[in-house]
Amino acid sequence: MNELVPLAQARAIAPRSIARGISELPFGSQAAVSTADGRIDAFLAYAGYERFNSTAKYALRVLNNTPVPARARLYCIRRDGSKLSAYPRDFEIAPFAMRDDMIPVRVDVTGVYERALVEISSVQTYFTVEAPAPARPKTQWLRWVAVAAAPIVLMGATELCVPRILGVEAPPKALAGSKVDVPLQVSGVGTVAYDFSTRDGVQLAAGLVERSSVIRLSVPDRGAGAPYTLHVRMRNAFTSAQAASTIAAIVPATPKPSTAAAAPQIAEVSVHPSTVQAGQKIMVQYATNVRTGDVWLVDMNGRTWAAGPLTSTGATTLNVPSGAAGREMRVIVHAQSGKQHAQSAVGITVLPQAVAAAPPPDPAAGEPQMAQPQILLSSQVVSPGESVTVRVSGMQGDVRVTLMNESGATLEQGETSQEDGGVSITAPSVSAVTAFYVVASFSDGTAEQSIVHRLMVTPR
Numbered sequence: 001m002n003e004l005v006p007l008a009q010a011r012a013i014a015p016r017s018i019a020r021g022i023s024e025l026p027f028g029s030q031a032a033v034s035t036a037d038g039r040i041d042a043f044l045a046y047a048g049y050e051r052f053n054s055t056a057k058y059a060l061r062v063l064n065n066t067p068v069p070a071r072a073r074l075y076c077i078r079r080d081g082s083k084l085s086a087y088p089r090d091f092e093i094a095p096f097a098m099r100d101d102m103i104p105v106r107v108d109v110t111g112v113y114e115r116a117l118v119e120i121s122s123v124q125t126y127f128t129v130e131a132p133a134p135a136r137p138k139t140q141w142l143r144w145v146a147v148a149a150a151p152i153v154l155m156g157a158t159e160l161c162v163p164r165i166l167g168v169e170a171p172p173k174a175l176a177g178s179k180v181d182v183p184l185q186v187s188g189v190g191t192v193a194y195d196f197s198t199r200d201g202v203q204l205a206a207g208l209v210e211r212s213s214v215i216r217l218s219v220p221d222r223g224a225g226a227p228y229t230l231h232v233r234m235r236n237a238f239t240s241a242q243a244a245s246t247i248a249a250i251v252p253a254t255p256k257p258s259t260a261a262a263a264p265q266i267a268e269v270s271v272h273p274s275t276v277q278a279g280q281k282i283m284v285q286y287a288t289n290v291r292t293g294d295v296w297l298v299d300m301n302g303r304t305w306a307a308g309p310l311t312s313t314g315a316t317t318l319n320v321p322s323g324a325a326g327r328e329m330r331v332i333v334h335a336q337s338g339k340q341h342a343q344s345a346v347g348i349t350v351l352p353q354a355v356a357a358a359p360p361p362d363p364a365a366g367e368p369q370m371a372q373p374q375i376l377l378s379s380q381v382v383s384p385g386e387s388v389t390v391r392v393s394g395m396q397g398d399v400r401v402t403l404m405n406e407s408g409a410t411l412e413q414g415e416t417s418q419e420d421g422g423v424s425i426t427a428p429s430v431s432a433v434t435a436f437y438v439v440a441s442f443s444d445g446t447a448e449q450s451i452v453h454r455l456m457v458t459p460r
Helices: 007-012 141-161
Strands: 029-034 039-050 055-065 070-077 083-085 091-093 097-106 115-122 126-132 164-168 173-175 179-187 191-197 203-209 212-218 228-235 240-250 266-272 275-277 281-288 293-299 304-309 315-319 328-337 340-351 374-377 387-393 398-404 410-417 423-426 434-443 448-457
Touching: 029 126, 039 115, 039 126, 055 070, 055 091, 055 115, 070 097, 091 097, 164 228, 164 240, 179 191, 179 228, 203 212, 212 228, 266 328, 266 340, 281 293, 281 328, 281 340, 293 315, 304 315, 374 434, 374 448, 387 398, 387 410, 387 434, 398 423, 410 423
Parallel strands: 173 240, 275 340
Antiparallel strands: 029 039, 039 055, 055 097, 070 083, 070 091, 070 115, 115 126, 164 179, 179 212, 191 203, 191 228, 228 240, 266 281, 281 315, 293 304, 293 328, 328 340, 374 387, 387 423, 398 410, 398 434, 434 448
16 A cells, blocks of 8 residues: 655655766757756757658757756747747646657748757746757759750850851962962861862862861963852761852963064175275175165274165175275174164275376366365264264365254264365264264355265264
């Protein structure tokens, strides 16, 4: 039979608790507070997280070794420090009792929080115990970025692989018969081919080329089939690209036959006889391709003794003056074609003529006739700067001597007479063989007469 114990005595005898202290709890965080009548211990541990329903679980144990009841309530502490009730009701712990609870916390309702906090209170005390929040799921930002960037990367890769012809720098024109270098630049993936054809589609060249290279093309002679078209194509298994460039041909103009006069040429000059007596004639033979020119008999001092024109037969006859006896002479053949001149010379020897007895004067002949007026030049062919002596004969009084060019302009002028030793004139400067004229003007008593003699000036 059980013995009844008075109430006052019952309160003094505390029953043995389930756990003697916090040290007997297996894990988690704990807190203990002593009161005048006993002690309250609390234990809180994070027990796990159920991802499928977003629920965190906390294990709570409270040991109430006091004669008064206690209460426990779970809160969530957010990052900003605010406190939110995580469970809708309080947990009551009877005096001298222990209570174990598995408390669920709906994270999808409370939101993300920093820690869980349990407040334990009674009429005698108040304290808290904490436990960590569930670990935040690792942000799968790399996965999301990869997923988001995948289309962009795919588009970029596709863009890089798309064949593109960046430039076909063919010249718009090229000289017929020449070679043309055409730089080529492409991008993407694929093979590059070209063909070069005429306007009628006739293929002149074709082949494969490198991605960045130079295509050498041969433009046909005389521009046959121009303009020409260069096609460049790049293709892979999925797509292709092409570009074209046109080249016009420049055909050089055919040079017209030259209408300029042929350069004069002289060959096979010969004199018959090569040794002649003064007063006789000589035959000068030559071969030339022109018909304009002169043949001169000139002494070693440059004085002209006789002259005659070139003939189409290639032979000119000259009279050797009597005064040339005993002199070494040159026969000069001069040919002219336009502004071009040529000359060739052959030497001859002039012997004195045979002396014959002069016939007696014939009384019936009457008075001797007066000599004809004439001018004599010390030389008919001279070089620029050389002096030419002009003598006159058969003229009475003073004679005016003038040097003129072919246009009639006066270059030099002087006076002489038959008794004087003559007048000296200077040959002007020339760059080609040029003809000048010596004009002797005199009066015969009733009118003024002029005698003209040609003077040839040859450059040095």
